[in-house]
Amino acid sequence: MAVTETSTPTPTRPAAAPRKAPGRGAGRAVDWALGIWSVLALAYLFIPVFIVVLFSFNDNQGRFNFTWQGFTLRHWQHPFADPDLAKALTTSLEIALIATAISVALGTFMAMALVRYRFRGRTTVDFFVFMPLSSPEVVLGAALLGLFLTLNVNTGFVTIVIAHVMFCVSYVVVTVKARLEGMDRHIEEAAMDLGATEWTTFRKITLPMIAPGIAAAAMLAAALSIDDYVITSFNAGQTQTFPLYIFGATRQGVPAEVNVLATMLLVAVLVLMGLNVIVQRRLSKRDRARTAA
Amino acid sequence: MSLNARRRLLPWLFLGPGLLWLLIFFLYPLVNQAAVSLMTGDPEHGYTLTWAFHNYTDAISNYKEQFGRSIVYAGVATILCLVISFPLAYFTAYKAGRFKSLILLLIILPFFMSYVLRTVAWQLILSDDGWVVGVFQTLGLIDENGRLLATSTAVIAGITYNFLPFMALPLYVSLEKIDRRYIEAATDLYASRTTAFRKVTVPLALPGIFAGSLLTFIPACGDFINAALLGTPRQYMIGNVIQSKFLNILDYPTAAALSFTLMVFILIGIFLYARALGTRNLTEAAI
Numbered sequence: 112m113a114v115t116e117t118s119t120p121t122p123t124r125p126a127a128a129p130r131k132a133p134g135r136g137a138g139r140a141v142d143w144a145l146g147i148w149s150v151l152a153l154a155y156l157f158i159p160v161f162i163v164v165l166f167s168f169n170d171n172q173g174r175f176n177f178t179w180q181g182f183t184l185r186h187w188q189h190p191f192a193d194p195d196l197a198k199a200l201t202t203s204l205e206i207a208l209i210a211t212a213i214s215v216a217l218g219t220f221m222a223m224a225l226v227r228y229r230f231r232g233r234t235t236v237d238f239f240v241f242m243p244l245s246s247p248e249v250v251l252g253a254a255l256l257g258l259f260l261t262l263n264v265n266t267g268f269v270t271i272v273i274a275h276v277m278f279c280v281s282y283v284v285v286t287v288k289a290r291l292e293g294m295d296r297h298i299e300e301a302a303m304d305l306g307a308t309e310w311t312t313f314r315k316i317t318l319p320m321i322a323p324g325i326a327a328a329a330m331l332a333a334a335l336s337i338d339d340y341v342i343t344s345f346n347a348g349q350t351q352t353f354p355l356y357i358f359g360a361t362r363q364g365v366p367a368e369v370n371v372l373a374t375m376l377l378v379a380v381l382v383l384m385g386l387n388v389i390v391q392r393r394l395s396k397r398d399r400a401r402t403a404a
Numbered sequence: 405m406s407l408n409a410r411r412r413l414l415p416w417l418f419l420g421p422g423l424l425w426l427l428i429f430f431l432y433p434l435v436n437q438a439a440v441s442l443m444t445g446d447p448e449h450g451y452t453l454t455w456a457f458h459n460y461t462d463a464i465s466n467y468k469e470q471f472g473r474s475i476v477y478a479g480v481a482t483i484l485c486l487v488i489s490f491p492l493a494y495f496t497a498y499k500a501g502r503f504k505s506l507i508l509l510l511i512i513l514p515f516f517m518s519y520v521l522r523t524v525a526w527q528l529i530l531s532d533d534g535w536v537v538g539v540f541q542t543l544g545l546i547d548e549n550g551r552l553l554a555t556s557t558a559v560i561a562g563i564t565y566n567f568l569p570f571m572a573l574p575l576y577v578s579l580e581k582i583d584r585r586y587i588e589a590a591t592d593l594y595a596s597r598t599t600a601f602r603k604v605t606v607p608l609a610l611p612g613i614f615a616g617s618l619l620t621f622i623p624a625c626g627d628f629i630n631a632a633l634l635g636t637p638r639q640y641m642i643g644n645v646i647q648s649k650f651l652n653i654l655d656y657p658t659a660a661a662l663s664f665t666l667m668v669f670i671l672i673g674i675f676l677y678a679r680a681l682g683t684r685n686l687t688e689a690a691i
Contacts, residue, residue: 138597142499149495152488153510156568159525160517166528177528217422224418236419243430245618247626247670249643250663253650254433257440257660277429280422340520340629341643345650357520361633365524373518380516384509 160377167370174364186367190375193368199356200372206268206352207336210275215329217276218283219321225284226291243281251278252345259346266348274346275339279332286331290324323391330383337376434667441660451657463661467645471665474641477556477631478624481563485571485620486613488564493575493612494605511572519566523633526562527553530634554636562630567623571616578612579605622670642666 166176170183191197224230225237243251255274259266298320302312340354347355357369441459445451464471496507514522529536530552537553540546552558582605590600606613628643637644642662649659 141597145491145495145499148491149500149507152492152568152572153507155488155565156514157510159522159529159565160514162525162528163517163521166525177531178533217425220418221422224415228415228418230412230415233415236423239423239426239431243426245622245670247622247643247663247666249626249628249646250434250437250667251430253646253659253663254437255429256650257437257656258429258433260656261436261440273429276425280425284422334515338515338519341626344647354518354520357518357524358629361520361524361527365521369521373521376518377513377516 163370164374164377167367167374169367169370171367174360174366176364176367176370186371190368190371193366195351196356196366196368196372199351200353202268202350203337203353206271206275207333210272210279210336211329211332213272214276214279214283214332215325218280218328219287219325221280222284222287222291223317226288240281240284243278244285248278248339248341252342255342256345266346267350270346270348271343271350271352274342275336278339278342279335282331282335283328286328287321287324290321290327294320323387326387330380330387334380437660437664440656441664443657445657447654456657459657459661460665463658464665467642467662470640470642470645473639474625474643474666477560477563477641478621478627480560481567481624482571482617482621484560484564485568486575486617489568489572489575489616490613493572493579496576497579508576511569511576515569520629520633523562523566523629526558526565526634530558530561553634554639556635556639558634559630559639559641562634563624563627566627566630567620570619570623574616574619575609575612578609578615582608618673621673625670626666 166179167186168182168184169176169179170181170185171178172180191200221236221240225233225240252274255270255277256266258264259270264270299312299316302316303309307315338354339352340358343352343355344358351359353372357365360366360369439453440451442453442455442457443451444454444456444459492507492511496504496511500507528534531537532551532553537546537551540552541548541550546552586608587600587604590604591597595603625641626643628641628647631639631641631644646659646663646666649655649662
């Protein structure tokens with residue numbers, strides 16, 4: 112949900128004309144208070160993230176990484192030193208890749224059906240798709256494990272992927288739907304009027320237009336999958352993922368290499384988001400140039 | 405196939421695979437869970453369905469403390485999230501100017517860092533020899549040897565922290581959507597800034613407040629990471645019980661009964677809300 116927010120620039124409203132209103136000074140005081148409050152709230156959100164990054168540079172002894180001992184790049188030189196940790200991270204990345212691909216494919220078509228067609232049962236399906244989003248993760252994870260136990264399925268890599276696709280699909284549907292709803296239907300109709308088949312229209316018109324929504328949905332799904340602890344903890348069996356490794360490590364102290372890898376992931380996501388914004392800007396500029404010509 | 409029949413079939417073809425996945429791995433497990441919750445037996449010999457409705461009464465009466473704690477912690481955290489993020493969302497929507505995108509990025513930034521690891525960072529912040537505890541002791545908010553870690557305060561602070569973006573984003577979206585001319589009209593008609601805020605802005609932001617509250621309260625109710633990492637068994641919530649029953653004690657019927665009770669409780673809430681506002685609003689505000 113968050114990624115859509117940044118990828119589609121919100122139209123800025125023209126600023127309200129300045130008006131002399133009574134109590135303007137009081138208004139300014141309120142604005143300042145709001146600003147300060149916002150900075151504090153953002154600090155509350157940001158401080159733990161900052162600490163994780165900071166302690167990836169901590170020159171700590173042993174595994175205990177709770178007090179600042181001095182600056183070092185030691186952990187950054189060998190982030191994959193612990194084979195278990197390296198394995199857990201690769202497993203998480205593999206799961207994220209597969210789960211994202213499947214959930215984006217399934218979810219995009221569902222979103223298309225829900226936005227583009229009026230059919231009996233649409234509202235029910237809409238509500239049904241929203242349900243996993245509004246169920247506590249512990250319930251989803253436990254229920255799915257119950258199913259695997261009943262069917263005598265061994266939990267592991269495959270069951271984690273199944274679980275991740277299950278909760279990612281709904282997020283994909285919601286994200287792609289938002290993009291589709293904001294799209295001008297007439298362009299597709301024009302293509303079909305000009306003799307394009309439904310499939311050609313989909314490939315040449317619809318898909319490129321909803322591509323940013325799909326990209327945002329894919330990033331969201333990948334982020335959710337990599338970070339999921341609760342549902343995974345139920346369906347992982349002996350398989351270790353990155354969050355499971357971290358949670359297991361909290362007992363003896365989380366090694367600083369974990370902070371390094373988490374920081375790398377954070378930077379990677381920020382770079383991807385930045386690229387996404389740049390590509391969007393380029394594309395819309397090109398479109399505008401074309402329309403002008 | 406006639407064109408008409410194809411038209412009618414097409415949406416279901418699109419929906420099919422995804423819907424099937426959700427039916428098999430979301431809905432069916434819930435039904436299965438309902439059946440498991442009515443079984444009796446033990447881990448060695450397996451469980452059989454005996455329609456043991458007493459599982460529910462037993463589970464609820466044995467764990468009413470954890471249930472109560474989940475609701476209270478999640479409720480307090482939801483209110484705190486609302487109090488913290490309403491001014492933030494208001495500032496972002498109306499006053500932030502060119503900093504708007506930056507603030508939104510900062511709000512979602514924590515999502516890109518491991519949830520468990522951020523909660524571990526809170527352990528560090530609230531640890532007994534940390535400066536936060538020091539400041540609290542000097543201010544007399546906690547006594548000389550008082551601690552923050554392993555208290556309800558720590559768990560609630562952690563939950564509030566972890567779910568804050570889920571409140572802030574829907575609030576921002578619904579505030580941003582408000583047509584500013586309504587607020588101007590109110591002030592033009594001699595409403596004070598406060599009155600305009602109370603009578604125009606807040607009512608128009610209600611969908612966001614509701615959506616944000618649900619998106620915060622529901623996951624907070626089921627959360628067990630914060631209680632596990634920042635609390636002690638004395639702060640454990642219903643999620644902790646469900647997890648340990650399922651994974652350690654292998655008492656599946658009790659775990660199923662507990663999680664089903666939690667689910668039903670939450671579904672009733674959603675249903676009431678959906679009836680009051682329509683699901684469209686809910687999904688829209690949630691994006």
